[in-house]
Amino acid sequence: MNDECRPYTLIAELTYRCPLRCPYCSNPLDHARHENELDSGAWCRVFREAEALGVVQLNLTGGEPLLRDDLEVLIEQAGRLELYMNLITGGIPLTFERLARCKALGLRSVQVSIQSARPAESDRIAGAPSFHRKLEVMQWVTALGLPLTLNVVLHRDNIEEVPDLIALAERVSADRLELANTQYLGWALKNRAALLPAREQIERARTVAADAKARLRGTMDVLFVTPDYYSPYPKSCMDGWGRRFLVVNPEGLALPCHLAHGLPGLRFDNVARRSLADIWHHSDGFNRFRGEEWLPDPCRTCDRRRADFGGCRCQAFHLTGDAGATDPVCPLSSDHGLIEAARVQAAERPVSFEYRTGRSVVQS
Amino acid sequence: MSNGTTGVTAGPRLRSKVRLRFDRRTGRTLLLYPERGLELNDSAAEIARLCTGEWTIDDIARQLARTHAEVSPVEIDRAVREFLRSLADRGLLEGHR
Numbered sequence: 292m293n294d295e296c297r298p299y300t301l302i303a304e305l306t307y308r309c310p311l312r313c314p315y316c317s318n319p320l321d322h323a324r325h326e327n328e329l330d331s332g333a334w335c336r337v338f339r340e341a342e343a344l345g346v347v348q349l350n351l352t353g354g355e356p357l358l359r360d361d362l363e364v365l366i367e368q369a370g371r372l373e374l375y376m377n378l379i380t381g382g383i384p385l386t387f388e389r390l391a392r393c394k395a396l397g398l399r400s401v402q403v404s405i406q407s408a409r410p411a412e413s414d415r416i417a418g419a420p421s422f423h424r425k426l427e428v429m430q431w432v433t434a435l436g437l438p439l440t441l442n443v444v445l446h447r448d449n450i451e452e453v454p455d456l457i458a459l460a461e462r463v464s465a466d467r468l469e470l471a472n473t474q475y476l477g478w479a480l481k482n483r484a485a486l487l488p489a490r491e492q493i494e495r496a497r498t499v500a501a502d503a504k505a506r507l508r509g510t511m512d513v514l515f516v517t518p519d520y521y522s523p524y525p526k527s528c529m530d531g532w533g534r535r536f537l538v539v540n541p542e543g544l545a546l547p548c549h550l551a552h553g554l555p556g557l558r559f560d561n562v563a564r565r566s567l568a569d570i571w572h573h574s575d576g577f578n579r580f581r582g583e584e585w586l587p588d589p590c591r592t593c594d595r596r597r598a599d600f601g602g603c604r605c606q607a608f609h610l611t612g613d614a615g616a617t618d619p620v621c622p623l624s625s626d627h628g629l630i631e632a633a634r635v636q637a638a639e640r641p642v643s644f645e646y647r648t649g650r651s652v653v654q655s
Numbered sequence: 656m657s658n659g660t661t662g663v664t665a666g667p668r669l670r671s672k673v674r675l676r677f678d679r680r681t682g683r684t685l686l687l688y689p690e691r692g693l694e695l696n697d698s699a700a701e702i703a704r705l706c707t708g709e710w711t712i713d714d715i716a717r718q719l720a721r722t723h724a725e726v727s728p729v730e731i732d733r734a735v736r737e738f739l740r741s742l743a744d745r746g747l748l749e750g751h752r
């Protein structure tokens with residue numbers, strides 16, 4: 292079989308439920324119920340089918356995966372399949388004993404996200420006191436000998452903290468530090484004027500991160516993800532649509548990207564009704580942006596098309612209304628003016644952002 | 656990173672976060688670690704398996720020279736060091752700086 296499209300990683304979104312309420316989260320708030328969540332049996336079958344398809348890495352995420360009572364059952368199944376399992380968590384609610392149990396069942400690594408290096412600020416953004424608990428969880432992770440990834444979503448209000456975040460990551464002996472700028476889609480796109488850092492902020496943060504990366508080489512991996520708005524070219528979407536990643540959401544929809552079901556005119560299938568292999572190879576949604584036939588101009592003839600595949604489909608849709616358009620981040624896109632305008636706006640005075648408090652918040 | 660035991664080891668050892676896994680689809684060995692993976696060719700897989708801490712770099716090179724008689728020992732030595740360096744840069748080795 293041709294391995295041009297082979298999923299190496301399954302991103303299993305186990306639940307939409309979450310005890311925190313970070314404003315930039317892409318979870319739909321009105322789905323935070325669990326009647327529709329896949330049950331243990333269905334997830335175990337998904338893991339088996341995924342492994343048979345070529346998946347070797349499994350990200351257990353959410354919402355907050357710790358809210359699944361059957362997390363241990365799922366980990367045990369994935370462990371038997373020898374999947375390299377990464378738990379992506381806010382760290383609440385967790386006990387040392389539960390984490391140790393998960394490790395014994397085959398959990399291989401843990402990613403904890405914090406919102407800021409400053410406790411009060413982190414709690415404010417997360418909407419709940421959580422910082423100190425997260426620190427404790429990080430200590431449990433390393434005490435158990437599990438590699439720890441510290442993840443921070445950067446935006447205008449915390450990007451100046453990059454030096455502190457690096458220091459914190461060193462203090463907790465993180466194995467990786469992910470400094471990821473917000474993706475401006477959904478809520479973040481609506482609040483872009485408040486969230487998008489100015490160019491100098493990005494440059495400064497990037498330099499500090501690059502120095503740390505060089506200094507810590509071999510000990511801790513420091514990743515800095517520049518926001519698309521300041522990148523010379525678009526990033527490839529998940530290494531290419533339906534190429535390396537497979538997302539299954541809490542209700543069982545199989546997706547090439549966790550936001551793909553927000554794109555109009557695409558049909559995605561539920562793992563409860565169709566086998567994963569069939570969905571991956573033959574479904575309309577997965578095939579829609581594979582290969583090169585669908586590529587718009589100027590991507591069609593561009594040398595970079597094998598590197599970025601025309602960029603992010605969600606971004607193209609949310610900015611231009613056409614999911615099949617060239618990502619406007621690209622300077623060759625006829626809509627690139629939208630990006631330039633946002634950069635200009637970011638140079639203006641900051642406004643503070645609004646909270647996600649409940650159903651009233653607009654989701655796209 | 657102070658990760659795990661510091662037994663008396665002579666040579667490079669894969670960090671405990673690393674898993675080697677046979678890939679049924681390609682017949683190759685995959686070296687997995689958080690969020691990443693490397694597909695190893697046969698000699699890289701051979702080297703990776705010898706990274707247990709018991710063998711020095713010289714031991715590893717000698718072992719490979721035995722199974723790859725067609726390649727000169729000098730070249731093998733260089734290839735082994737290069738590969739180990741690339742693993743160390745990725746933070747995948749202990750006892751190799």
Ligand code: SF4
Nearest residue numbers: 528529548603604605
């Ligand atoms: S389409 Fe965009 S949001 Fe979706 S995975 Fe690709 S890059 Fe990410």
Ligand code: SF4
Nearest residue numbers: 590593595596601621
């Ligand atoms: S034209 Fe298309 S393929 Fe070329 S760099 Fe721009 S987005 Fe990428």
